[in-house]
Amino acid sequence: MKMKKYVLRLVTGAAAAALLLSGCAAGEKSASEPSSASAGQTDAVTSATVKDSGTARAQIEAEAAALVHQNENGQIVLSHKYGETVMPEHPQRIVCIKLEDLALALGVDLTACQQLEGYYLEDQIQSLGIGSIAVDEESNTVNLEQVLSYEPDLILLRDSFEPSVYEELSKIAPVAAFDLKDTEVSLLAMGKALGMEQEALSRLEQYHQKLDDAKEALSAVSDNETAMLRVLKKEVRLYPASTNDMSRFLYQDLGLTPDPMAEEYDNKDSLAISMEMLPELTAEHIFLVAGYGTAGGSSDEEAKKRFEEMQQDPLWQEVPAVKKGNVYEVDSRLWLAHGILAVEQKVDDVLEHMTPESAQ
Numbered sequence: 466m467k468m469k470k471y472v473l474r475l476v477t478g479a480a481a482a483a484l485l486l487s488g489c490a491a492g493e494k495s496a497s498e499p500s501s502a503s504a505g506q507t508d509a510v511t512s513a514t515v516k517d518s519g520t521a522r523a524q525i526e527a528e529a530a531a532l533v534h535q536n537e538n539g540q541i542v543l544s545h546k547y548g549e550t551v552m553p554e555h556p557q558r559i560v561c562i563k564l565e566d567l568a569l570a571l572g573v574d575l576t577a578c579q580q581l582e583g584y585y586l587e588d589q590i591q592s593l594g595i596g597s598i599a600v601d602e603e604s605n606t607v608n609l610e611q612v613l614s615y616e617p618d619l620i621l622l623r624d625s626f627e628p629s630v631y632e633e634l635s636k637i638a639p640v641a642a643f644d645l646k647d648t649e650v651s652l653l654a655m656g657k658a659l660g661m662e663q664e665a666l667s668r669l670e671q672y673h674q675k676l677d678d679a680k681e682a683l684s685a686v687s688d689n690e691t692a693m694l695r696v697l698k699k700e701v702r703l704y705p706a707s708t709n710d711m712s713r714f715l716y717q718d719l720g721l722t723p724d725p726m727a728e729e730y731d732n733k734d735s736l737a738i739s740m741e742m743l744p745e746l747t748a749e750h751i752f753l754v755a756g757y758g759t760a761g762g763s764s765d766e767e768a769k770k771r772f773e774e775m776q777q778d779p780l781w782q783e784v785p786a787v788k789k790g791n792v793y794e795v796d797s798r799l800w801l802a803h804g805i806l807a808v809e810q811k812v813d814d815v816l817e818h819m820t821p822e823s824a825q
Contacts, residue, residue, distance in 0.1 A: 529653035543658045545642040546624040547631045552658050553639055556619035560612055562598060562634075563623035564643055565590065566804025567652050570668055571661060577615045581759055585799040585810055602760040613637055621655070645803045646710060652805060672805050679812045680720045686819050691715055692724040692748035692786075694738075695797075696755040696775065698767040701743070702736035703727060709736075711801060714808055715752070719815060724748035740775070744783040750819060751786040756797030765797065793818040 532544050541552040561568045561578035565586050568575055577596035580587065596615060600607055607630060612620070617638040622631065624642040634640050641658055643651040649669060656665025680687075693704040693712040704712035706723035708731045715721050724746050730736065755772040756765040772794075775781045786792050795814050799807060 525649050525653065528647075528650045529657060532650075532654040533657040541658055541660075543641050543654070546644070547628055547640075547642055550635075550639050550641050552641065553618055556617075556659075558615060558617045559619045559621060560598060560615050560617040560638070561621040562600065562607060562612075563625070564621045564645060564655075566802065566806045567643065567645065567648070567655055568621055570672075570805040571652060571656055571659075571665055572668075573621075573655075573659065573661070576617060577612075581798070583798060584759065585796065585802065585807065602762070607634070609633060609637070648804055648808075668805070672809065675809055675812060676714075676718045679816055680718070682816060682820055683719055683721065686750075687720045688722055689750055689819075690724045690748040691721040691750045691752070692727050692746055694751055694753045695736075696753065696768050696772040697757070698764055698771060700737045701740070701775070703730050703738040703746075704736060705730035705733070707731050710803065714811065715815070718808075719812065721750075721815075740778060740780045743780055744785075746784055746786065748786050749789060749791055751784070751792045752800070752815070752818075753792055753794050754797045754800045755794060756801075758797050758801035768797075 534542055534544075536542050536551070543550045543552055558576045559568075559573060561573070561575050563579055565575075565578045568578070569586060569589060575593070575595045577598050578590060579600045580590055580595075580597040581602075584590075598607070598611055598615075605626075607626075612634065620634050620638050620640045622634060622640050622642045623645050625645070631640055631642060641655070643655055645651060649672075652669065653662070653665045656662045656668075693715065695702040695704065703726060706716050706727045707713055712727070716723050726738075726742075726746055727748075753772070755768045757768065781787060784792075793814070795811075799810055799814075
């Protein structure tokens with residue numbers, strides 16, 4: 466579907482209040498799905514691939530350039546999962562839905578965006594005086610009336626929603642959709658689409674420098690085996706060394722050594738690990754997430770309760786990292802999030818726990 470013209474279709478208050486649009490949870494199931502998850506190899510280009518070589522960096526720039534072009538009328542056109550969007554010139558009222566990390570990292574001036582209590586971006590969003598868009602994480606819904614009330618001239622949307630959501634939002638304003646999991650390509654494509662390409666390139670350089678600095682700071686402990694666990698209501702998961710975008714940054718970006726079992730999990734169909742297997746983890750350091758990220762709700766409390774119970778289990782007490790006091794419980798809303806700012810804050814967590822003197 467190519468979109469060359471946008472018509473603002475006003476919806477009556479009563480009808481708009483009833484318009485709650487469902488987003489697709491498929492793109493976030495690794496963060497919120499309570500059932501057993503697969504190892505989940507992704508095609509997203511990681512930050513490690515960008516900074517490892519000039520060739521890889523050129524690939525990122527080429528992929529971003531392929532998403533943004535100029536049409537015969539000189540207009541900027543963004544290609545995305547749902548089709549194409551002709552970008553408005555100099556948008557002044559931008560509403561952002563589930564792309565807050567990239568928009569804030571780039572320095573986009575937002576009129577309104579999603580806000581969650583306890584979210585890792587909450588303080589930054591509030592300090593900027595940005596308006597609030599409510600997104601129900603459990604039902605994956607967006608309230609159209611609220612979006613409409615901000616009179617946006619551009620909507621930035623994560624492409625994990627159903628096409629119907631995109632189509633309805635596009636009746637309010639042009640919608641630019643991006644793949645948040647493909648973080649660096651999307652940041653650069655967003656910059657190109659908004660006329661902020663140089664800002665995007667500079668921000669990526671800043672991001673890579675932070676990763677390089679952190680890797681250097683961790684070099685003294687990089688040989689120590691490390692693992693990432695997640696506690697859910699009904700199971701515990703061990704995250705693999707290279708095939709999952711939640712844990713991969715620990716090893717590929719920061720140079721830490723994965724637990725041998727984490728490497729084995731690269732080839733497993735399920736991330737679930739039994740209590741009986743936990744003592745076989747030889748990792749000296751474990752980063753542990755108890756919860757479901759932004760989709761947590763009551764399930765988060767059940768996951769935390771399960772972890773409390775686990776700590777009384779003799780099998781848990783036999784885990785080497787537990788014996789050494791090197792299990793670090795971290796925030797699920799941060800550690801299950803994608804984005805430039807998310808990874809930077811996770812890196813700060815790693816530095817704080819593994820090299821306290823390096824914490825910033």
